Amino acid sequence: MATETLASPRPVPRRRMAGQGRLGTLRNWGILLVLWEIVGRLRLVADGALPAPSAILQRLWIDWSDYPPHIWATIEGASIGFLIGNALAIAAGILFVLFPLTGRLARGINIALFALPPIALSPILVITFSGMTPRIILAAIGCYFITMSATVTGLSQTDRRAIDIVRAYGGNRWKVLRLAQLRSALPSILSGLRIAAPNAVLGAILAEFGGGGRFGLGVYLIGSLGRGEPDRLWGIGLAATLIAGLAYGLFSLIAARLTGASRAVTMPAAAPSEARAKGFLRETMIVLASIALPFLFWWVLLYAMGTPAMIAKTPPALFEYLFLSPQSATNLGKLAAALAQTLPMTIIGMAVGLAFAFALAIGSVLYPVIVRAFMPVALVTQTMPLVALTPLLVLMLGRGHSVILWITVSVTFFPAFVTMAQGLSLVSRAALDVPRAYGAGPLKQLRLVTIPASLPYVFASTRLAVPRALLGVMIAEWLATGKGLGNLLNQSRGYLDYGMIWAVAVVSVLLSVVFYQLVVLIENRVLSKRGMSPAQ
Amino acid sequence: MKFAVDRRRFLTLAAAAAAMPMAARHGAAAEPFNFQASWINDAEFTGYFIALDKGYYAEEGLDVTYFSGGPDVIPESTLIAGKADLTLTTPDTTIKAIADQGAPFRIIGAQYQKNPIGIVSLASNPINSPEDLVGKTLAVPPVNIISVEAMLKTSGVDRSKINIVPYAYDPTPLIKGEIDASVDFTTNVPYTIEQAGAEAVSFLLYDFGFTIFNDTVVVTEDALKNNRKNITGFLRASRKGWNDNFEDPSVWPPKFADSWFKGTGRSIENELYFNRAQQPLMEHPDGIFAMSEESIEANIEALNAVGIAAKREHFDTSVLEDIG
Numbered sequence: 001m002a003t004e005t006l007a008s009p010r011p012v013p014r015r016r017m018a019g020q021g022r023l024g025t026l027r028n029w030g031i032l033l034v035l036w037e038i039v040g041r042l043r044l045v046a047d048g049a050l051p052a053p054s055a056i057l058q059r060l061w062i063d064w065s066d067y068p069p070h071i072w073a074t075i076e077g078a079s080i081g082f083l084i085g086n087a088l089a090i091a092a093g094i095l096f097v098l099f100p101l102t103g104r105l106a107r108g109i110n111i112a113l114f115a116l117p118p119i120a121l122s123p124i125l126v127i128t129f130s131g132m133t134p135r136i137i138l139a140a141i142g143c144y145f146i147t148m149s150a151t152v153t154g155l156s157q158t159d160r161r162a163i164d165i166v167r168a169y170g171g172n173r174w175k176v177l178r179l180a181q182l183r184s185a186l187p188s189i190l191s192g193l194r195i196a197a198p199n200a201v202l203g204a205i206l207a208e209f210g211g212g213g214r215f216g217l218g219v220y221l222i223g224s225l226g227r228g229e230p231d232r233l234w235g236i237g238l239a240a241t242l243i244a245g246l247a248y249g250l251f252s253l254i255a256a257r258l259t260g261a262s263r264a265v266t267m268p269a270a271a272p273s274e275a276r277a278k279g280f281l282r283e284t285m286i287v288l289a290s291i292a293l294p295f296l297f298w299w300v301l302l303y304a305m306g307t308p309a310m311i312a313k314t315p316p317a318l319f320e321y322l323f324l325s326p327q328s329a330t331n332l333g334k335l336a337a338a339l340a341q342t343l344p345m346t347i348i349g350m351a352v353g354l355a356f357a358f359a360l361a362i363g364s365v366l367y368p369v370i371v372r373a374f375m376p377v378a379l380v381t382q383t384m385p386l387v388a389l390t391p392l393l394v395l396m397l398g399r400g401h402s403v404i405l406w407i408t409v410s411v412t413f414f415p416a417f418v419t420m421a422q423g424l425s426l427v428s429r430a431a432l433d434v435p436r437a438y439g440a441g442p443l444k445q446l447r448l449v450t451i452p453a454s455l456p457y458v459f460a461s462t463r464l465a466v467p468r469a470l471l472g473v474m475i476a477e478w479l480a481t482g483k484g485l486g487n488l489l490n491q492s493r494g495y496l497d498y499g500m501i502w503a504v505a506v507v508s509v510l511l512s513v514v515f516y517q518l519v520v521l522i523e524n525r526v527l528s529k530r531g532m533s534p535a536q
Numbered sequence: 537m538k539f540a541v542d543r544r545r546f547l548t549l550a551a552a553a554a555a556m557p558m559a560a561r562h563g564a565a566a567e568p569f570n571f572q573a574s575w576i577n578d579a580e581f582t583g584y585f586i587a588l589d590k591g592y593y594a595e596e597g598l599d600v601t602y603f604s605g606g607p608d609v610i611p612e613s614t615l616i617a618g619k620a621d622l623t624l625t626t627p628d629t630t631i632k633a634i635a636d637q638g639a640p641f642r643i644i645g646a647q648y649q650k651n652p653i654g655i656v657s658l659a660s661n662p663i664n665s666p667e668d669l670v671g672k673t674l675a676v677p678p679v680n681i682i683s684v685e686a687m688l689k690t691s692g693v694d695r696s697k698i699n700i701v702p703y704a705y706d707p708t709p710l711i712k713g714e715i716d717a718s719v720d721f722t723t724n725v726p727y728t729i730e731q732a733g734a735e736a737v738s739f740l741l742y743d744f745g746f747t748i749f750n751d752t753v754v755v756t757e758d759a760l761k762n763n764r765k766n767i768t769g770f771l772r773a774s775r776k777g778w779n780d781n782f783e784d785p786s787v788w789p790p791k792f793a794d795s796w797f798k799g800t801g802r803s804i805e806n807e808l809y810f811n812r813a814q815q816p817l818m819e820h821p822d823g824i825f826a827m828s829e830e831s832i833e834a835n836i837e838a839l840n841a842v843g844i845a846a847k848r849e850h851f852d853t854s855v856l857e858d859i860g
Contacts, residue, residue: 066799123610130619214577214604215799222606223576223801225706229732232801308616310639390704395714399701482678482702490702491678496612496633 028369050396051231056238059231066220071239073215077132077204078243081139086196089144090189093151097181098173101286103152108290108513109297114145115467115512117474118206119486120505123493125207128307135207135216142203143196146415146464150192153460154185190255191422195415197247201240237389313502321499334488335503341484342473343511345401349408350469354462357413361420365450366442390479403480408472415468416461423457424450456532459523466519467512474508566599569766572620573605574751577796578724579810582788583824585796587777596769607705612641615756621763622770624751626651627835628682628844635845640757642852645771645825647751650742650817653680654722658710659735663717666691666744672716675703680719683746686842690745707732723813727806745841747834753825760852771825772859778824785811827853 033053038044040052051059060067092110096103118138125134155177162180171179208218217240224232295315302312313321322328322335390407397403427450435445477486485504492500573581584602587593593600603620605611611623612633624647633639655674657663663672666688676684681700688695701715707725709715711732718725719741726736742748755767781788789797789807797807820826832851839846 063801066801069799123613126609128617209606219576219604219606220799220801222705223799225704230708308618310616310637311613395709395712398714479702479704482700487678487702491681493610494678495629496610496637496639498637 051234055231056234059229060235060238063232063235067239069215070217070220071243073219074201074204074208074217074240075243077135077207077216078139078200080132081136081204082143082197082200082247084136085140085143085200086147086193088140089147089192089196090151092144093148093155093189094177096148096152097155098177104286105290105293108292108294110145110148111513111516112294112509113141115470115509115516116141116505117467117471117489117508118142118203119471119474119478120489120501120508122207122209123501124311124505128305128312135204138203138207139200140203142199146196146199147189147192149460149464150188151185153456154188155181157188157456158184186258187255187426188422190251190258191418194248194251194255195418197251198244198414201244201247205240311498313499318499318502318506322503331500331503334500335507338483338485338488338504339507339511342470342477342486345404345408345484346469346473346511349405349473350412350465352405353409353412353469354416354465356409357416357420357461357465358458360413360417361424362446362451364421365424365446390476394480399480399482404473404476407476407480408469411472411475412465412468415464419457419461419464420454423454423460426457427453452530455530456527459519459527462519463516463523466515470508470512566594566597567766569593569598569600569622569770570603570620571600571770572603572609572611572614572623574609574611574624574626575605577604577800578802579789579807579814580721580723580751581796582781582792582807582811583778584774585777585792586780586788587773589795590777590780592773592776593770596766596773598766598769598773600770612639612754615641615754621759622753622755622767625754626680626683626750627748627752627846628839628842630752630754631839631846631850632682632844634850641754641850642757642760643752643754643827643850644760644767644852644855645753646749646827646831647753647825648749648814648817649820649826649831650740651683651746651748651750652721652723652740652814652817653683653719653750654738654740654742655717656707656710656720656722656725656729656736656738657717658713658729659737661713661716662737664737664739666693669693669717670697673699673701673714675701675709675715675718677703677705677719682842682844683741683748684719686838687741687744687746690838690841721810723810723817724806727809731806745838747831747838749827749831749835760855764855764858768855768858771855775824775859778818781811782815782819785815822856823859825856827851827856 036050037052037054040050040055044050092106096106118141121141122134122138125137128134129137158181162184163176166176166179205216205218205221208216209222217236221233221236224236299314302314305312309317322331325331389410390403393403393406397406431449431453432445435448440448473484474486474489477484478490479486481487485508489501489504492498492504571584573584575581577585588600588602603614605624610629611620611625612630614620615623616639627643627646630639630641630643634641655663655666655669663669669688670693674684684700685695688698703718703720705720707718707720707728710718711729711734722738722740726738729736753771755763759767786808789811790804792807793804797804818824820828822828832848832853835851836846836848
């Protein structure tokens with residue numbers, strides 16, 4: 001029996017499979033394109049709001065002379081932001097792993113930076129800085145948390161035995177970091193950079209909307225939005241997507257080159273060490289400090305920038321606006337009403353987005369070809385500026401709940417999917433060989449090994465999805481439904497109600513943080529039962 | 537961006553160079569002056585582009601930097617942040633900010649005597665008056681909701697009978713019939729709709745009781761006191777630019793195809809339509825930017841009707857008097 005299983009070569013030779021996969025992917029892309037062309041030509045979707053690819057290309061050809069300065073401006077903002085944001089992120093990630101206390105203190109700042117909705121930040125940045133700076137900052141913020149998390153995840157999931165070997169040969173903390181941890185973290189960091197790249201492009205474009213500059217794809221989009229030409233909007237969206245896609249592809253390529261050799265071959269047997277709980281008082285102090293730090297940071301930054309008090313609301317000024325001034329009751333009432341509209345949609349959208357990502361991540365193990373064909377579509381929905389996509393979605397779906405749901409799912413899905421798929425693909429081969437040797441099919445292998453082993457990544461992607469879901473809902477509210485926090489933000493912007501702009505920004509951050517902490521709580525329970533450590 | 541900055545610099549320099557002999561005659565170094573426009577570069581700002589390119593600002597001893605606007609640029613914010621010396625706004629938001637938040641603004645002129653904002657619909661499903669809106673879906677940019685509600689109130693139309701949705705300055709939903717009407721610049725959108733093969737009808741909010749200016753020229757109280765000379769110079773030079781433009785509104789937009797209007801995604805024909813349509817909304821016997829006592833009174837009345845506490849003191853006509 002055993003000999004039989006060994007003799008029949010179940011694992012298909014890898015090279016042949018890869019070749020077939022690539023052909024299959026190409027074929028599927030071809031089918032998708034032809035379908036799209038037919039749908040566009042026959043004006044099947046929303047009476048022509050979805051133009052055929054050939055019409056988009058034709059329009060792109062006509063407009064081509066307009067593009068270069070816009071594309072360069074966007075690339076400049078996005079790439080400088082990408083470099084700065086990721087350099088900071090990797091440095092911070094290393095710091096947090098070397099000195100776990102700093103990580104716990106900076107936790108509040110990290111989550112706040114992550115959860116801050118760019119649409120709330122953009123007008124504030126644009127007033128405070130000029131020229132390219134707001135674009136760079138927003139692009140950098142778009143990269144920071146993802147790469148920082150990926151760095152910490154990679155460093156802390158290092159195989160204990162590799163660390164032990166370096167230690168046994170007298171390696172100090174620095175040597176351990178350099179020889180064992182950084183190497184094993186490389187795939188994780190690279191997959192972080194991969195998601196960060198489209199985010200940087202998106203951040204730069206969002207800032208271009210309010211930047212008042214002359215060039216940039218976002219600027220071009222604004223000019224074209226009023227022209228009622230869906231084929232041009234799609235053209236601009238595709239140009240943005242192409243930039244993001246090239247960046248994504250570049251890092252995928254680097255990742256494939258570098259990580260082929262460093263994939264885990266066996267399973268680490270020991271549970272990762274836990275450095276926690278050194279007394280109640282100390283714990284409380286740390287938690288309180290990590291909550292206070294973002295507020296302090298916010299305050300100091302405004303003070304240092306010298307932004308006029310009418311625009312820049314400090315924490316006490318915001319408190320006054322919400323609780324002490326004569327208009328406080330009205331202000332709070334508006335905020336509460338908006339919150340009641342936004343909250344339920346966020347929760348539903350997040351749940352659907354995550355479920356979809358998980359299903360697809362599992363699909364990517366079972367049917368890699370289908371998923372690879374789907375990837376370009378996913379990337380398009382991800383990088384196609386939502387401001388361009390939303391009007392098209394409205395034409396197809398109307399202005400009800402379904403449009404909010406679609407937008408929310410499309411923004412939460414992609415990063416969640418990449419993180420989960422990575423977790424699934426990092427499962428060690430030896431662990432998979434066990435059920436395989438006993439004749440388990442791919443589904444059983446998934447259930448018994450792959451899914452449980454990738455749990456830390458499932459939780460990590462849930463945490464990633466929280467603020468994005470909120471952002472998606474707010475963008476939909478702002479552009480389509482005219483309800484909730486997104487609409488309140490936009491209206492307050494128009495009325496120069498800076499107190500409300502800050503209030504919405506702070507409330508949405510707090511909301512994200514609460515969600516985030518809930519996920520962390522569940523995560524810690526589940527993972528500690530299984531002897532795993534959370535992917536930070 | 538590098539390209540853009542260089543180009544803009546180049547144009548400013550070229551304009552300055554062209555004006556050099558005159559500036560030299562004045563014998564003073566040009567003073568920096570920042571101007572924040574209220575929208576992306578389109579025909580709405582033709583007069584300023586002319587004044588820049590022909591060196592009218594340089595003649596006034598000003599080195600003007602032009603900042604383009606956009607949907608996310610709140611012009612008043614740039615004044616507070618000290619990034620601009622002068623800007624163009626909608627009077628309802630400016631006065632609301634003065635009244636509700638004590639913002640230190642003064643309105644010193646008005647580009648549009650009649651607000652070009654109106655209700656645009658398709659001729660096949662026409663909406664010719666506020667009453668026609670009942671039971672329809674109307675897309676309104678969130679910042680204009682106050683104006684629309686004011687117009688409905690003065691026309692005696694029940695707001696709750698109209699489905700108001702956000703408008704993102706994209707006429708596609710209107711052309712496709714997803715909405716029945718939208719609130720936008722009547723100087724602009726009808727052209728786009730015609731380009732898409734449909735016919736548009738429109739009416740101004742102004743003609744149904746919401747009698748306000750638009751693109752009001754706004755400075756801070758402080759600037760009005762301490763930077764008065766430059767503000768007056770800017771307004772005088774801008775008026776000259778606009779006068780040049782309206783001698784023949786077909787002349788200038790094509791000249792800016794490769795400079796100010798390059799890469800905006802809009803066609804020159806569109807700018808020409810806009811430029812012609814805006815002429816009757818801007819011209820005034822007392823000159824461009826004029827604010828007559830009657831029209832100020834009409835503004836105050838319209839704004840008070842929607843609960844914005846506009847007062848005569850929010851408008852300052854002294855700079856206009858100085859230009860003469």
